[in-house]
Amino acid sequence: xxxxxxxxxxxxxxxxxxxxxxxxxxxxxxxxxxxxxxxxxxxxxxxxxxxxxxxxxxxxxxxxxxxxxxxxxxxxxxxxxxxxxxxxxxxxxxxxxxxxxxxxxxxxxxxxxxxxxxxxxxxxxxxxxxxxxxxxxxxxxxxxxxxxxxxxxxxxxxxxxxxxxxxxxxxxxxxxxxxxxxxxxxxxxxxxxxxxxxxxxxxxxxxxxxxxxxxxxxxxxxxxxxxxxxxxxxxxxxxxxxxxxxxxxxxxxxxxxxxxxxxxxxxxxxxxxxxxxxxxxxxxxxxxxxxxxxxxxxxxxxxxxxxxxxxxxxxxxxxxxxxxxxxxxxxxxxxxxxxxxxxxxxxxxxxxxxxxxxxxxxxxxxxxx
Amino acid sequence: xxxxxxxxxxxxxxxxxxxxxxxxxxxxxxxxxxxxxxxxxxxxxxxxxxxxxxxxxxxxxxxxxxxxxxxxxxxxxxxxxxxxxxxxxxxxxxxxxxxxxxxxxxxxxxxxxxxxxxxxxxxxxxxxxxxxxxxxxxxxxxxxxxxxxxxxxxxxxxxxxxxxxxxxxxxxxxxxxxxxxxxxxxxxxxxxxxxxxxxxxxxxxxxxxxxxxxxxxxxxxxxxxxxxxxxxxxxxxxxxxxxxxxxxxxxxxxxxxxxxxxxxxxxxxxxxxxxxxxxxxxxxxxxxx
Numbered sequence: 048x049x050x051x052x053x054x055x056x057x058x059x060x061x062x063x064x065x066x067x068x069x070x071x072x073x074x075x076x077x078x079x080x081x082x083x084x085x086x087x088x089x090x091x092x093x094x095x096x097x098x099x100x101x102x103x104x105x106x107x108x109x110x111x112x113x114x115x116x117x118x119x120x121x122x123x124x125x126x127x128x129x130x131x132x133x134x135x136x137x138x139x140x141x142x143x144x145x146x147x148x149x150x151x152x153x154x155x156x157x158x159x160x161x162x163x164x165x166x167x168x169x170x171x172x173x174x175x176x177x178x179x180x181x182x183x184x185x186x187x188x189x190x191x192x193x194x195x196x197x198x199x200x201x202x203x204x205x206x207x208x209x210x211x212x213x214x215x216x217x218x219x220x221x222x223x224x225x226x227x228x229x230x231x232x233x234x235x236x237x238x239x240x241x242x243x244x245x246x247x248x249x250x251x252x253x254x255x256x257x258x259x260x261x262x263x264x265x266x267x268x269x270x271x272x273x274x275x276x277x278x279x280x281x282x283x284x285x286x287x288x289x290x291x292x293x294x295x296x297x298x299x300x301x302x303x304x305x306x307x308x309x310x311x312x313x314x315x316x317x318x319x320x321x322x323x324x325x326x327x328x329x330x331x332x333x334x335x336x337x338x339x340x341x342x343x344x345x346x347x348x349x350x351x352x353x354x355x356x357x358x359x360x361x362x363x364x365x366x367x368x369x370x371x372x373x374x375x376x377x378x379x380x381x382x383x384x385x386x387x388x389x390x391x392x393x394x395x396x397x398x399x400x401x402x403x404x405x406x407x408x409x410x411x412x413x414x415x416x
Numbered sequence: 417x418x419x420x421x422x423x424x425x426x427x428x429x430x431x432x433x434x435x436x437x438x439x440x441x442x443x444x445x446x447x448x449x450x451x452x453x454x455x456x457x458x459x460x461x462x463x464x465x466x467x468x469x470x471x472x473x474x475x476x477x478x479x480x481x482x483x484x485x486x487x488x489x490x491x492x493x494x495x496x497x498x499x500x501x502x503x504x505x506x507x508x509x510x511x512x513x514x515x516x517x518x519x520x521x522x523x524x525x526x527x528x529x530x531x532x533x534x535x536x537x538x539x540x541x542x543x544x545x546x547x548x549x550x551x552x553x554x555x556x557x558x559x560x561x562x563x564x565x566x567x568x569x570x571x572x573x574x575x576x577x578x579x580x581x582x583x584x585x586x587x588x589x590x591x592x593x594x595x596x597x598x599x600x601x602x603x604x605x606x607x608x609x610x611x612x613x614x615x616x617x618x619x620x621x622x623x624x625x626x627x628x629x630x631x632x633x634x635x636x637x638x639x640x641x642x643x644x645x646x647x648x649x650x651x652x653x654x655x656x657x658x659x660x661x662x663x664x665x666x667x668x669x670x671x672x673x674x675x676x677x678x679x680x681x682x683x684x685x686x687x688x689x690x691x692x693x694x695x696x697x698x699x700x701x702x703x704x705x
Contacts, residue, residue, distance in 0.1 A: 170696040174451030355525035364520035
């Protein structure tokens with residue numbers, strides 16, 4: 048036998064979906080249904096905690112898509128949280144629009160603002176982009192502090208008649224036999240659940256698409272991706288505008304729930320960017336699973352340690368630094384490496400089959416590549 | 417008319433302060449390509465160090481800063497050597513996130529130690545002294561000293577960079593890290609020295625920050641943004657460009673404030689964005705990146 052014939056002939060296929068992922072799909076569907084029905088049993092505190100968890104998770108997924116995949120490390124996403132919140136206040140207070148309708152419009156307006164913003168900040172590269180986005184967020188904050196009909200620098204509140212006018216509140220009141228404030232929380236809860244599910248679906252399908260393949264290539268090596276024909280500028284712009292729209296909608300919901308807005312709170316770098324970065328980094332950047340773990344860790348830390356004030360934030364900063372230095376892939380990175388686990392199959396893996404294996408098993412499954 | 421002339425003069429003097437903020441950032445970027453998100457908080461930290469030394473030792477801030485300089489040099493050296501050198505590499509994320517975490521730690525650490533009260537460095541009569549220029553215009557001695565110090569710092573930095581062996585090592589590691597290492601340069605030590613030097617410049621900036629206005633632990637991020645804007649407006653890689661950038665920013669803020677006091681900060685940010693749109697590489701670019 049000569050060398051060539053003894054060497055096993057290798058075939059390749061691209062694998063995305065693993066066994067755990069199929070199970071995850073079922074689990075996600077069941078979990079969504081269960082979570083949607085939760086307000087029937089759960090108390091008000093749990094509902095409010097979960098609203099916080101949902102919107103932080105949704106913000107984290109957006110930032111993860113930006114920084115973990117598109118390489119756009121933004122420290123200025125509070126610009127769109129605040130913008131969304133202010134658009135909701137403007138539309139409901141002066142436009143008389145129903146708050147539920149104002150949320151998608153806030154997303155649309157955020158996307159419209161994101162375009163010119165991107166044209167400016169995209170002139171800065173890498174780390175300078177980060178500070179540039181922060182400057183833009185400050186410009187938004189200072190500009191909204193000048194808008195006197197929305198309370199200027201001190202901010203303004205939504206009247207109870209507006210917050211209780213959201214669609215569904217009357218229906219919840221009669222159906223679950225609760226008072227208006229509890230019904231408001233329940234409607235906000237469903238909106239938050241819908242937004243987080245929508246964000247997850249959007250991020251997931253974006254990553255599974257052709258564009259997602261390009262994004263992964265950009266993440267791994269930008270120059271190499273460009274040389275293979277990926278239009279980097281266009282894809283980054285698309286991701287920036289899309290995440291701005293989602294972030295704006297989340298911001299609108301956050302401030303509908305809070306019912307009070309001020310420039311300093313709405314454009315707070317700590318609340319809407321530092322915590323979000325913490326979630327993504329601790330959980331595992333560049334994966335969809337990481338932010339889930341990070342959001343739960345942040346929630347637990349807030350719950351048990353927030354009373355320590357400054358010490359809590361010092362601990363948060365130190366933990367972020369330690370994870371970045373010692374385990375840059377975060378908690379999920381450790382877990383998935385140890386157990387070879389993927390819940391959201393967004394990675395494409397090259398599987399090499401040997402010839403001995405039966406033909407049927409090596410039929411190429413090259414779905415979206 | 418005098419009022420506008422006054423605004424121009426005050427703007428240039430304010431630019432001196434921003435150039436001092438920016439010189440440290442520019443130095444760190446120039447040598448190790450590090451964009452330090454904790455820079456503003458480090459300025460505030462240095463101001464508290466001066467305040468602490470002045471109070472404990474009963475010194476004038478101008479003397480206290482001389483005591484502080486060797487301390488902060490060692491602190492900067494250690495920070496770079498122990499922590500920040502580990503973050504440098506092809507990936508942008510680690511240095512950004514580590515310095516962001518550092519920024520949060522410094523701000524809250526200062527809040528814990530010194531509370532949120534406004535502080536000020538006290539230096540007696542010099543604080544309010546001014547030189548009348550006639551026509552109702554006067555320039556404060558401290559703002560003038562700020563600008564002169566900024567110029568002195570930039571002259572010294574240029575001397576260090578272009579006339580000394582350590583400056584040659586700075587430029588070599590900045591130009592090509594691998595080749596510099598092949599030539600026997602210990603880049604980790606060079607980076608640590610650069611950070612120590614950056615801390616020294618930062619502390620000089622902190623002296624004038626504390627003499628000119630009140631400060632508290634939360635004002636760091638805004639100083640980072642001013643420093644960053646001055647660097648970008650001036651163009652990367654040139655210390656004189658950084659001075660020009662600081663002055664452009666100072667002018668924009670002062671003129672904005674003259675139109676409406678609430679527009680001071682906004683006017684500075686907008687000037688930065690306009691420069692970014694018209695000349696993305698800054699007014700006097702030198703470095704490639």
